[in-house]
Amino acid sequence: MLALTAAGGLAACGGDGSDDEAPPLPAAVRMSCAEVTSANVNLPGVIVDAAVEVAAKEGMGGVGYPAHCYVTGRLNPRTGIDGKSYAIGFGLRLPNENWNGSWIYGGDSGLSGSLTGPEGMANTGMGGQTNPLKLGYALASSDGGHRGSGPAAGLDGSFGLDPQARLDYGYNAIGTWAPLAKQFVQKYYGNTPRTSYYVGCSKGGQTGMQAAARLADVFDGVLAGDPGFNLPKSGVAAMFDNKQLATVNNDVTKAFSPADLALVSSRILAKCDALDGASDGIVNDLAACKTRFDIAADVPQCAAGQVQSGQCLSASQVTALKNIMAGAKTSTGTPLYSDWPWDPGISSNDWVGWKTSLNVMLSPVAMSTVFSVPPTPGVNALDSTADAYWRAYDMDRSFEFIYGTDATYRVSSMDFMLPPGMTTLSTLKAKSKLLVYHGAADGIFSVNDTINWYSRLQSNDSNAAAYARLFVVPGMAHCGSGPSTDRFDAFSALVRWVEQGVAPDNIRATVSPGNNELPTSWSATRSRPLCPYPTKAVWKAGSVDLESADSFICQ
Template identity: 40%
Template sequence: MNKKKSFSMLLTVVLIIMSFFPTFVMAESGSASKVDKHTQNAGNAGGSSVSIPQLSPAQPGTLKKCEALASFDFTRTTITKAELVPDGALSNGGQPVGAHCLIQGKMNERVSPVDGQTYAIGFEMRLPVDWAGRFLYQANGGLDGVVVPALGSITGGQLENGLQMGFAVLSSDAGHNGAQNPLFGLDPQARLDYGYQAVGTLTPMAKSLIEAAYGRKPDRSYIAGGSNGGRHTMVAASRYADQYDGFLAVAPGFNLPKAAVAQLWGAQQWAKVASTKDNLETALPPVERQVLAQAILDRCDGLDRLVDGMVQDSNRCQKVFNVERDVPTCVVERDGTCLTEEQKRVVEDVFAGARTSSGEALYSSFPFDPGVVQSGWASWKFSSSVGPRDPVSVGFVFSTPPENPKMLENTLGYALNFNVDTQAGMIYKFNELYTESAMEFMTPPNPTNLDTVRNSGAKMIVVHGTSDGVFSPDDTARWYDELEANYQNKAEEFARYFEVPGMGHVRGGPATDQFDGLGALINWVEYGKAPDRITATARGKGNPGGVNLDVPSTWAPDRSRPLCPYPLVARYTKGDPEVASSFQCKPSSGGSELNQ
């Protein structure tokens, strides 16, 4: 073999070897290096491996100025307040909140050419004197419209909020004020701000203000929220992934327009068995919800090898529980110990998910869970579906064109007469004035493509209660299944989903709903400690973060359970049944380990 041919073969071998070692650019954020030398491999949608950077920890800092921030200069931004809040002026969970700088302001003030209203993106920031080097966008819920205190409170009974953890925290009204709810939906730009643009507008401003206050930008940036705030978070992971290192979404309504339409459809189903049409809770009042919950427990409570008033293995429960067979049937009339055949049909229909008259699915199914006993579940199913939330959201914010404001005079009538066959499609409509449909401006553009999150070393944690009355955990589980498929079962290397048995919407229910999601996210993002389980505690009597009245008196007030990364479930092994250490995260008994 001649030398020229030998060299050619050697070069070919070298090039083949090099192809297995892709490179990545090491960016910087603030004073901390964006990544360190440690990496891990993960599969992408195409099947090749990429290097996932391990981000370095945030470094602490000290507030350098406060009142002087009143003159902070940023495009179309006005600061209306800049004052120092002394140590202990606020408290959370009985613990004082440290000294911090309170900033209030607004961005992009304008007069709408459509409705003549003056709009602006209102915001508040709280900057701790003793700073952890981190920024937290506190994404708020509902229709927004209110600048809630920027304390970094995301979940129920949070013992230590973001501000106490040293975050510089931002809160906003997403581009409209409370007086403009829900008619802000008449203004096209207000719709877009509410959907996603407020986050995109506020984020660079907040980082610049942090730089002005501390002398450097944040080393690590996080966005977190529950409900609509969870939706904001998931949208940010799709649209603004390069701006954040960590995403915590609790009970995310990432298909919010679909869920709102499903609520109207659900109201029509409940009306079929409600004894009083203007009080839908008469379709399934507390005593009858208890009958349903007990039937679920009787069939599913012991699936995790412990009878404790909780259904940990929800996946298996859906396969073994049957409404017709397991719920007592009224022989003569409703007496609080049974459900009528018609009630059973309605319950089955509602939990199976909203659909058109031809059977086309409009939204997701819901899992059967004993958390239906809680008042929060009833509020979503029977009140919000006909009152101040869903009809107005569908009519004014999600439909193109929006409804006539006179609809506000009779939201019950609008809900009960909403034609899903002809009107549900309005959430997909757009025109010359409303250039993006609700399903465009409200949802993540491509929720199962998180390449930017993964490739930058960022991480995502999603948490959902199995008894959420408005946004279905089945929809969230479906999203995660599709994410896993897209990343060849390696999505867990950058995104994990946790279900909370019994928990209602964001919080509450007969559940262990108190957990440190932010702490788990920080440990994963900055220290590489992936959350194989998150310990959650009940908020029973004496809980410093606030008592959850749905916690049964038969439980230890501080009962703890592990939240397991989906699709694993908590299974009792041995030891004290009231503590999380007595449980392990195992596959559902409805899966391949059916007999274990």
């Protein structure tokens, strides 16, 4: 028999100080966790492997969760052309009490291969103070159609040798699981979910853009952070960046010291910090800074024989960084990816980590095995094969492989990774909302690429802000960190937009406790407004408090 329980009421949206609550859900017949089986759920293709009761875990902020039923299973199990077993693995966490009537699909990351847990989502645009289960949401996720294992699981792109696994990674895993997950939640609680949300950053941001383009009839709202929707092109850019850094030092990890990049950051601030009316260690006007800052003229170059100690750059460093920030190009100057903004966050550990470490390890694996036709098997992030791959990469010819197809791989990587109709989003316009945020100092996916997308969307529809908004986070690196106010609750803003019709005209952001990359001049309570593009935060005339968001307006 099914256990009879009363489903909990929908909590207030949070973040706006409102005490309003949605009407309580009617009493419903809810399954017990023990009753969750493939037969009882009875959804096409859904194989339940396990359903276990998870005890509550105490914790502050985003740590911890209430007691819940954790379901894991598979969709579409098969044997790939490489002889390996594949399936779309899924997870579904279902709160035992106080379910708020809604559910969230938690996005993947990197090369996927694992399920998303609630605690890891606290800083995915959710303000760092809570997580989906604590808020009462059911939480679904998938492994992207393949399962990683071992210590190098996050660096393993071998699934890319199977053409269907590529499609699952790009869009089909969420395309298959999301509609079924919504039905699964309904079957478990005995009530149709009130609202459905997607939340993800990085590769999860790319999946979010797929959700916005392909699944707007499933999701009422999508929160996509630092979205790598042009991921194959950004991989090409990584190959280009590696080659530029190698002109400085054959060991690209030594091309720039922390002091070198701190010097560049200080010169960016000297030229661009005050463009928004306040000298506060933040560059809000990235477009103006692009024309205002010239690395060749504004950063001292070392004289012959001068020892570098953070006071100057070598000529090769200036040229390499100038080329990187101008965007990947062929030898004849044809652009292969977006350019990058001059943001002081380029001295952050995360920016350096992407440009000088992950780009030489992870990017060759993704490019060789997942994003190219034909693929190049055997490239390993942890040995010399990754290094050999990017050094041999031909910027005039190899990039064509991301558009390639053949009899085995019938869909190019650009076609399975890039969401269709991104610059029109016709279904989303009618049925859903999209909130995108992106760090200005993201070192792997350029915020300028995201700005270019949004500008095209606005060009096609002057009313695009009614259903899609972009928020640039100055100083923030990839999905967080950097000299920035990187703690913000974009999710609550999305919920208010969807459920109350209140579009986000700004999102209040604060510094993250424990962020050791914050300038010493910043207070621990610094806050700033994040502004919907194309507006930006500017100093409000007559203001006196440099540490308060109230001293700035979006215009």
